[in-house]
Amino acid sequence: MMNKKEKIVHAAIEVFREKGIEKTKIADIVKLANIAQGTFYLYFPSKLSVMPAIAEVMVEKTIAAVRNEVQEDASFTTKLAQVVDAIFKITCDYREILALIYAGMGSTEHIKEWETVYEPFYSWISQFLHEAKVAGNIRDSIHVERTAKLVIGLVESSAEQVYLYDAKQDDQASIQKEEVLSFLKHGLGIRE
Amino acid sequence: MMNKKEKIVHAAIEVFREKGIEKTKIADIVKLANIAQGTFYLYFPSKLSVMPAIAEVMVEKTIAAVRNEVQEDASFTTKLAQVVDAIFKITCDYREILALIYAGMGSTEHIKEWETVYEPFYSWISQFLHEAKVAGNIRDSIHVERTAKLVIGLVESSAEQVYLYDAKQDDQASIQKEEVLSFLKHGLGIRE
Amino acid sequence: MMNKKEKIVHAAIEVFREKGIEKTKIADIVKLANIAQGTFYLYFPSKLSVMPAIAEVMVEKTIAAVRNEVQEDASFTTKLAQVVDAIFKITCDYREILALIYAGMGSTEHIKEWETVYEPFYSWISQFLHEAKVAGNIRDSIHVERTAKLVIGLVESSAEQVYLYDAKQDDQASIQKEEVLSFLKHGLGIRE
Amino acid sequence: MMNKKEKIVHAAIEVFREKGIEKTKIADIVKLANIAQGTFYLYFPSKLSVMPAIAEVMVEKTIAAVRNEVQEDASFTTKLAQVVDAIFKITCDYREILALIYAGMGSTEHIKEWETVYEPFYSWISQFLHEAKVAGNIRDSIHVERTAKLVIGLVESSAEQVYLYDAKQDDQASIQKEEVLSFLKHGLGIRE
DNA sequence: AATGAATGAGCTTTCATTCAT
DNA sequence: CATGAATGAAAGCTCATTCAT
Numbered sequence: 151m152m153n154k155k156e157k158i159v160h161a162a163i164e165v166f167r168e169k170g171i172e173k174t175k176i177a178d179i180v181k182l183a184n185i186a187q188g189t190f191y192l193y194f195p196s197k198l199s200v201m202p203a204i205a206e207v208m209v210e211k212t213i214a215a216v217r218n219e220v221q222e223d224a225s226f227t228t229k230l231a232q233v234v235d236a237i238f239k240i241t242c243d244y245r246e247i248l249a250l251i252y253a254g255m256g257s258t259e260h261i262k263e264w265e266t267v268y269e270p271f272y273s274w275i276s277q278f279l280h281e282a283k284v285a286g287n288i289r290d291s292i293h294v295e296r297t298a299k300l301v302i303g304l305v306e307s308s309a310e311q312v313y314l315y316d317a318k319q320d321d322q323a324s325i326q327k328e329e330v331l332s333f334l335k336h337g338l339g340i341r342e
Numbered sequence: 343m344m345n346k347k348e349k350i351v352h353a354a355i356e357v358f359r360e361k362g363i364e365k366t367k368i369a370d371i372v373k374l375a376n377i378a379q380g381t382f383y384l385y386f387p388s389k390l391s392v393m394p395a396i397a398e399v400m401v402e403k404t405i406a407a408v409r410n411e412v413q414e415d416a417s418f419t420t421k422l423a424q425v426v427d428a429i430f431k432i433t434c435d436y437r438e439i440l441a442l443i444y445a446g447m448g449s450t451e452h453i454k455e456w457e458t459v460y461e462p463f464y465s466w467i468s469q470f471l472h473e474a475k476v477a478g479n480i481r482d483s484i485h486v487e488r489t490a491k492l493v494i495g496l497v498e499s500s501a502e503q504v505y506l507y508d509a510k511q512d513d514q515a516s517i518q519k520e521e522v523l524s525f526l527k528h529g530l531g532i533r534e
Numbered sequence: 535m536m537n538k539k540e541k542i543v544h545a546a547i548e549v550f551r552e553k554g555i556e557k558t559k560i561a562d563i564v565k566l567a568n569i570a571q572g573t574f575y576l577y578f579p580s581k582l583s584v585m586p587a588i589a590e591v592m593v594e595k596t597i598a599a600v601r602n603e604v605q606e607d608a609s610f611t612t613k614l615a616q617v618v619d620a621i622f623k624i625t626c627d628y629r630e631i632l633a634l635i636y637a638g639m640g641s642t643e644h645i646k647e648w649e650t651v652y653e654p655f656y657s658w659i660s661q662f663l664h665e666a667k668v669a670g671n672i673r674d675s676i677h678v679e680r681t682a683k684l685v686i687g688l689v690e691s692s693a694e695q696v697y698l699y700d701a702k703q704d705d706q707a708s709i710q711k712e713e714v715l716s717f718l719k720h721g722l723g724i725r726e
Numbered sequence: 727m728m729n730k731k732e733k734i735v736h737a738a739i740e741v742f743r744e745k746g747i748e749k750t751k752i753a754d755i756v757k758l759a760n761i762a763q764g765t766f767y768l769y770f771p772s773k774l775s776v777m778p779a780i781a782e783v784m785v786e787k788t789i790a791a792v793r794n795e796v797q798e799d800a801s802f803t804t805k806l807a808q809v810v811d812a813i814f815k816i817t818c819d820y821r822e823i824l825a826l827i828y829a830g831m832g833s834t835e836h837i838k839e840w841e842t843v844y845e846p847f848y849s850w851i852s853q854f855l856h857e858a859k860v861a862g863n864i865r866d867s868i869h870v871e872r873t874a875k876l877v878i879g880l881v882e883s884s885a886e887q888v889y890l891y892d893a894k895q896d897d898q899a900s901i902q903k904e905e906v907l908s909f910l911k912h913g914l915g916i917r918e
Numbered sequence: 919a920a921t922g923a924a925t926g927a928g929c930t931t932t933c934a935t936t937c938a939t
Numbered sequence: 940c941a942t943g944a945a946t947g948a949a950a951g952c953t954c955a956t957t958c959a960t
Contacts, residue, residue: 154944154945172390175928175929175930176929176930176931177929177930185945185946186945186946186947187930187931187946187947187948188931188932188933188945188946188947188948189944189945189946189947191930191931191932192944192945196930197930198364249444289528291524293521296517296518296521297521297525299500299503300496300499300500300521300522300525303495303496303499303500303502303503304492304495304496304499306499307492307495307496307498307499308491308492308495310495311491311495325488326488329485329488329489329492330492332483333489333492333529333530334529336481336528336529336530336531337525337526337528337529338525338528339528346919346920367953367954367955368954368955368956369954369955372922377920377921378920378921378922379921379922379923379955379956380920380921380922380956380957380958381919381920381921381922382955383955383956383957384919384920388955389955538923538924556774559949559950559951560950560951560952561950561951569924569925570924570925570926571925571926571927571951571952572924572925572926572952572953572954573923573924573925573926574952575951575952575953576923576924580951581951582748633828673912675908677905680901680902680905681905681909683884683887684880684883684884684905684906684909687879687880687883687884687886687887688876688879688880688883690883691876691879691880691882691883692875692876692879694879695875695879709872710872713869713872713873713876714876716867717873717876717913717914718913720865720912720913720914720915721909721910721912721913722912723912730940730941751932751933751934752933752934752935753933753934756943761941761942762941762942762943763934763935763942763943763944764935764936764937764941764942764943765940765941765942765943766934767934767935767936768940768941772934773934920960921958921959921960922957922958922959922960923957923958923959923960924956924957924958924959925954925955925956925957925958926953926954926955926956927953927954927955928952928953928954929951929952929953929954930950930951930952930953931949931950931951931952932947932948932949932950932951933946933947933948933949933950934946934947934948934949935945935946935947936943936944936945936946937942937943937944937945937946938942938943938944938945939941939942939943939944
């Protein structure tokens, strides 16, 4: 059994996905969460204030997806491809919500919070690069923390371009993945 | 003297910057534009439909900035650095509006239009890479159109991270620029 | 034809009388005024902000009632009785609304305004006393302005006691009127 | 240590003074009283039903103030002045609450209760007048019960005008007291 | 083409009241 | 007796949109 706050967050994710943020009413969220209208306001002061909580869940989902996709015993190149796959998959599934989160939220009172929320994902990729660097799989000049952000930015923006803008998604996705992967390999200076 | 349509677009930019998209009312825009409430609807059917016009202005500004920064007779490496500089500069100056444009994308049905609007910038970078490829300055395996989007995505997301999220902007910016430039050079396989 | 603002004020008076302020909804007022809900907010920011406008109307009604009741050529004693009659009558007809106005309004941001609004009635009674003083009908030690307020306070509070609190109104009213009139005569030091 | 009911009444007085009746929520009262939301309903059925209890407290204070001020062995004229002083003092100290009580009357169905609550004060003044009448200090035509109400209404309305409405309170108060006292003496037909 | 007062559907928000603990 | 999280009906208020001028 979920507590009310979790119920609200998960319901909000669902409704935002289906109707978009603009068209989502508080009434839609509470209906799906199966709670009373007033209960929403016990936990959140407004529709948009649910966003940081959603972002937290999304980051958890993303890390879980990456962890789930990456095989521990694979080569770095393969792992890299798996990371890209995972990010593309998450972006495809949750494109609308991610778009909002990446975009920095029109109403930017929460921006500082986002970085905090994102931190675990940055850390994971940093660690991933760090191990590769130690193992000599990528060039020595890499600064792992900064590059982690670059890699995430690169792959996510690429995935967004495919899933948000391009009409002909299906075949485009794999071509785009190849391109970003190739770019990544060169960018990271893979020597395997 | 501006015509009414331009007045609306510029007023919308101002108000969106100050209040965010969600909290901006048509009334705010027309008030700042100094026109009547009804006049708005002679030019735009809705609040969000102003966004493409705003994006157009921003893309023009971006291309102008890049063109202005890049020296025709410089080496490719230098030019690349200049492109990065230009994009960072534009992002710094118009961070809120750019965030708005990205945010506006998520919540509208105008997504298709964005690509059209962005096309000139993609083209410029494509052409820039094409020339470099022909001149043998970057690796042959580069697909210029797709890579153009990757490059823009990479640099823009990097700039956003600095200017939208990071607190300690000033020194961070140049360090981040170095890192992204280095990553770019490797990614593009520069041989100069 | 009334303008919208006047329509609102008169509708508000009616609804307040029938349902009381607490139970009156903006919806009730606009319904009776035959205007749209939103139109209300073009003229007043809240339900209670209509009050000063209502008070103005009430003061006008009161002065009109007094003017209408008092016969120019009557003796001062008779006129005084007519003034008392008029105030009792108005209080009886509009007891609920007057109660609010006299009480000083629970939400006391408007108190200063009330005095301004009441001024014309104070003036009328002052002038009435002034003429009586000049004519030698009342004692010389009377300070007309201050006594005007006393007279109004005395008669109104007396009328309120009858119509707001006492159950057995009908016969009480005339007895109370006699008593207040007698008290007034002595208080003013009538010599006729 | 107060019992819960007393806690509620005193908290209600405080909150009503600060926010006004209209804007006061049960939640505000229970918060200040430091009791649970539900506990309120064990003692009072509604927000306004606390008013009689508040009025009771005020009447007690008023009678106490009058008793404390009036010297048993003074002349009637002096005593009358002392009564006026006491009422002015109480009105000055508790002007908001008194305003609230009067305002609360208009908007409730508790009006009947008010009279009951006020009864002790009316009685005290009646008795005061009765003794004066027997002693031959005031005119014989006085009906003590009815006149008691007139006197209270006159003095209270006069005090309210000074303390609720008039800006320049300090000096006004004593002038107004003189005027009301003079009016009272004549009205009561003092012969001393 | 331009206006801006008027509209009213529909949203957000409140808050008195309940009831399982 | 006491609690306070949960309720949901009901009200407030907004604001995109219209249309007579």
